[in-house]
Amino acid sequence: MTQQTLTPQQVYRKQAAGEALGPDGNDVQHRHVLTVLVENSLGALNRVANLFSQRGFNLESVSVGEAKDPQLRRMTLVTTGNDRIIAQVIRQLNALIDTLEVEDVTAYDHIERELCLVQVRCSATERHALTSVVDIFRATVVNITPDSLTFEVTGPPTKINAFIGMMRDYEVLEVARSGRVAMRRELAFEH
Amino acid sequence: MQTEFDVQKKSPTQSSSADQVGQGLVTGAEILIRSLEAEGVEIVFGYPGGAVIGIYDTMHRLKPAFKHVLVRHEQGGTHAAEGYAKSTGKVGTVLVTSGPGATNCVTGIADAYMDSIPMVVFTGQVPTKLIGNDAFQECDMIGVTRSITKHSFLVRNVAELAETVKKAYYIAGTGRPGPVVVDLPKDMLMAKAPFHYPKSVSIRGYSFAGKGNRKQIQKAAELINAAEKPLFYVGGGTIISDAAVELTRLARKANIPVTTTLHGLGSFPENDPLSVGMLGMHGTWFANKSVQNTDLLIAVGARFDDRVTGKIEAWAPHAKIIHMDIDPACISKNVPADCPILGDVKLVLKDLEPLVEARSAASRKSWLEQIDVWKAECPMDFKRDGKLRPQEIIRALRDKTGGNATVVTDVGQNQMWGAQFFTYVQPRTHITSGGLGTMGFSLPAAMGVAFGKKPGDSPVISINGDGGVMMNIQELGVAAAHKLPLKVVILNNSYLGMVRQWQELFHEERYSHTDLAPTNPDFIVLAKAFGCEAIRCDKPEDIQATIDAAWEVTDRPVVMEFVVVMEEKVFPMVPSGATTDEMITASSEDIA
Ligand SMILES: Cc1ncc(C[n+]2csc(CCOP(=O)(O)OP(=O)(O)O)c2C)c(N)n1
Numbered sequence: 001m002t003q004q005t006l007t008p009q010q011v012y013r014k015q016a017a018g019e020a021l022g023p024d025g026n027d028v029q030h031r032h033v034l035t036v037l038v039e040n041s042l043g044a045l046n047r048v049a050n051l052f053s054q055r056g057f058n059l060e061s062v063s064v065g066e067a068k069d070p071q072l073r074r075m076t077l078v079t080t081g082n083d084r085i086i087a088q089v090i091r092q093l094n095a096l097i098d099t100l101e102v103e104d105v106t107a108y109d110h111i112e113r114e115l116c117l118v119q120v121r122c123s124a125t126e127r128h129a130l131t132s133v134v135d136i137f138r139a140t141v142v143n144i145t146p147d148s149l150t151f152e153v154t155g156p157p158t159k160i161n162a163f164i165g166m167m168r169d170y171e172v173l174e175v176a177r178s179g180r181v182a183m184r185r186e187l188a189f190e191h
Numbered sequence: 192m193q194t195e196f197d198v199q200k201k202s203p204t205q206s207s208s209a210d211q212v213g214q215g216l217v218t219g220a221e222i223l224i225r226s227l228e229a230e231g232v233e234i235v236f237g238y239p240g241g242a243v244i245g246i247y248d249t250m251h252r253l254k255p256a257f258k259h260v261l262v263r264h265e266q267g268g269t270h271a272a273e274g275y276a277k278s279t280g281k282v283g284t285v286l287v288t289s290g291p292g293a294t295n296c297v298t299g300i301a302d303a304y305m306d307s308i309p310m311v312v313f314t315g316q317v318p319t320k321l322i323g324n325d326a327f328q329e330c331d332m333i334g335v336t337r338s339i340t341k342h343s344f345l346v347r348n349v350a351e352l353a354e355t356v357k358k359a360y361y362i363a364g365t366g367r368p369g370p371v372v373v374d375l376p377k378d379m380l381m382a383k384a385p386f387h388y389p390k391s392v393s394i395r396g397y398s399f400a401g402k403g404n405r406k407q408i409q410k411a412a413e414l415i416n417a418a419e420k421p422l423f424y425v426g427g428g429t430i431i432s433d434a435a436v437e438l439t440r441l442a443r444k445a446n447i448p449v450t451t452t453l454h455g456l457g458s459f460p461e462n463d464p465l466s467v468g469m470l471g472m473h474g475t476w477f478a479n480k481s482v483q484n485t486d487l488l489i490a491v492g493a494r495f496d497d498r499v500t501g502k503i504e505a506w507a508p509h510a511k512i513i514h515m516d517i518d519p520a521c522i523s524k525n526v527p528a529d530c531p532i533l534g535d536v537k538l539v540l541k542d543l544e545p546l547v548e549a550r551s552a553a554s555r556k557s558w559l560e561q562i563d564v565w566k567a568e569c570p571m572d573f574k575r576d577g578k579l580r581p582q583e584i585i586r587a588l589r590d591k592t593g594g595n596a597t598v599v600t601d602v603g604q605n606q607m608w609g610a611q612f613f614t615y616v617q618p619r620t621h622i623t624s625g626g627l628g629t630m631g632f633s634l635p636a637a638m639g640v641a642f643g644k645k646p647g648d649s650p651v652i653s654i655n656g657d658g659g660v661m662m663n664i665q666e667l668g669v670a671a672a673h674k675l676p677l678k679v680v681i682l683n684n685s686y687l688g689m690v691r692q693w694q695e696l697f698h699e700e701r702y703s704h705t706d707l708a709p710t711n712p713d714f715i716v717l718a719k720a721f722g723c724e725a726i727r728c729d730k731p732e733d734i735q736a737t738i739d740a741a742w743e744v745t746d747r748p749v750v751m752e753f754v755v756v757m758e759e760k761v762f763p764m765v766p767s768g769a770t771t772d773e774m775i776t777a778s779s780e781d782i783a
């Protein structure tokens with residue numbers, strides 16, 4: 001763990017010794033992106049999600065799909081919480097019989113991607129203006145009706161947020177986000 | 192309708208092809224029984240019902256190599272399996288029907304999970320086709336037990352049943368042990384497959400620690416060699432790992448005092464001068480004093496539970512901490528370790544011993560003398576004023592057996608007196624529900640212990656309160672039917688004593704719903720109705736005669752009801768959430 005928050009005992013001891021607690025103080029919350037390789041078995045996904053709900057952690061996004069080995073599933077989970085407790089949850093995730101690999105990719109250089117479908121109300125006269133905005137995001141039109149357009153856009157979550165933000169100028173009818181998928185980035189030319 | 196047609200068309204071919212293969216195919220029920228035999232299961236605690244009637248029918252026909260004990264409540268069955276497992280170190284086995292049979296096991300499963308007890312619970316389930324339909328006696332046991340099992344299986348293919356059984360026992364019994372549920376839909380028990388019990392299984396997502404990291408062990412040795420006031424803090428993991436011998440050898444070699452948790456009792460002989468007894472909420476004054484003053488706490492298979500640490504911030508304030516444990520999720524969970532060692536504590540201690548320098552008692556004089564002062568300051572004792580006090584009874588039991596007995600305590604004051612006033616000298620001789628604190632544990636668990644004993648083994652003593660004993664009293668009939676020579680002690684204080692103690696100390700003596708006198712039965716009549724011997728004792732002078740008479744009974748359980756003083760409290764006590772330094776003792780209570 002690169003950055004660990006202090007346990008109550010560490011805080012107490014530091015305070016007793018008159019030491020500074022550090023800029024982070026005690027209860028540091030960070031966003032964590034975890035990838036978990038699990039057995040494609042009944043209940044495996046349940047057990048993983050259970051560990052978070054037990055602790056009262058909100059899962060901001062969960063995505064699951066086949067991994068390289070078709071018998072396995074790769075889950076990407078995004079959650080925010082006390083770093084020390086997240087480290088504990090990771091150990092507990094590792095302890096599950098169904099998990100083969102658990103990684104907190106937030107600690108590494110990594111790639112995050114998300115797919116999003118957005119349907120907006122759009123008349124024939126607005127179409128041209130709208131598609132020019134959309135081009136900047138390299139979104140594609142996947143459905144068209146006389147008064148609506150549906151776009152598909154992929155990219156890092158920040159881009160998706162920006163895209164949805166831009167669509168607010170129009171009447172957004174529906175949004176569906178896939179949840180993030182993430183992977184560590186191999187750096188071949190580090191030096 | 193088309194599906195029905197399909198089924199009709201298919202099934203004759205299926206069964207005829209099965210017939211052609213011939214005798215190679217057996218039912219799931221038979222596969223289960225053969226698998227248990229192949230696994231070496233000695234005893235199954237069970238209760239039949241519709242979903243598992245096929246298993247019971249096959250058992251009747253096959254006369255399996257294991258013994259089946261018909262308990263009188265499934266919860267009793269789970270506790271019996273726990274007692275058997277804790278006492279023998281083997282995996283306990285439970286077999287129950289679907290729905291209510293299964294849910295009756297939930298408390299026992301949670302108890303086994305909290306206390307890391309290896310147990311496999313086979314639960315019946317409605318036929319696969321009906322799952323999710325709210326069928327009669329359906330309950331999603333996998334869902335219900337998800338957070339209280341080490342793992343669980345729903346059998347969906349009879350051909351995988353034998354391997355699933357093997358996996359269940361493997362997972363339950365290895366690493367940090369725990370309960371495993373195997374849910375058996377009724378159709379899986381009737382479907383047929385060839386029987387083959389695998390010799391070994393590999394589960395790719397499952398591994399557990401073995402030897403500890405050499406560098407960390409080296410670092411631990413250096414810390415120990417440099418420490419002036421070291422202290423072993425020993426938990427139940429030491430007993431699970433069969434490491435009592437290694438621990439004792441190392442502690443004596445370096446003259447390091449030892450305190451144990453409730454579950455660690457017996458891992459180090461309490462009659463050794465280096466023993467400071469149990470620590471924690473109701474630990475000894477001298478154990479807790481030692482913790483607050485040690486400069487190096489060596490935690491062995493312990494988990495820094497809140498009943499041990501009290502207000503965790505102020506616990507062991509001067510100590511560096513070495514923490515050895517097999518469970519990575521346990522290390523540094525509550526208290527950060529300066530030197531964590533992940534591994535099987537038996538192997539870690541073995542590797543550590545040669546690196547630790549021998550120290551004579553003389554060279555540790557000031558630390559050991561300080562502990563002796565604390566021991567003299569506040570020894571474990573009780574009032575002798577002619578009234579019948581529970582502590583004196585536990586002491587008498589110890590003197591009767593010389594500590595050579597398995598003591599199974601319930602929950603409440605009786606549990607703490609049982610821990611404090613008996614002297615535990617061997618591992619696996621103290622059994623209790625520590626993590627979950629399940630009232631009603633002792634009687635069935637003691638029964639399970641007794642089933643694992645051979646004639647001539649040391650006696651099994653079940654210590655109960657008048658509250659808890661009623662929660663699984665039905666198992667007395669089972670113990671009697673099997674002629675188990677259980678020594679059942681009821682410390683009858685007419686109260687939910689432990690709750691009463693909290694009400695007295697922290698709720699201004701508002702004794703809300705803790706008086707049991709109006710609903711207590713006549714325990715003597717009750718015990719006799721179950722076919723047990725029964726003796727009542729209400730005077731300290733009769734303790735010895737009562738115990739002597741009880742020890743004469745060898746062909747059935749004997750219930751000793753001790754009518755003890757109602758107001759006795761358990762001391763010392765670290766009030767819940769207080770710091771260990773704020774410990775209350777019996778004498779400070781007298782002054783107050
Ligand atoms: C199943 C269950 N219900 C409630 C409790 C809470 N509880 C803890 S100790 C206790 C009192 C136990 O009374 P008794 O069995 O008479 O033992 P004593 O403390 O008097 O020795 C209670 C109610 C519990 N631990 N388990």
Ligand SMILES: [Mg+2]
Pocket residue numbers: 656657658682683684685686687688
């Ligand atoms: Mg009582």
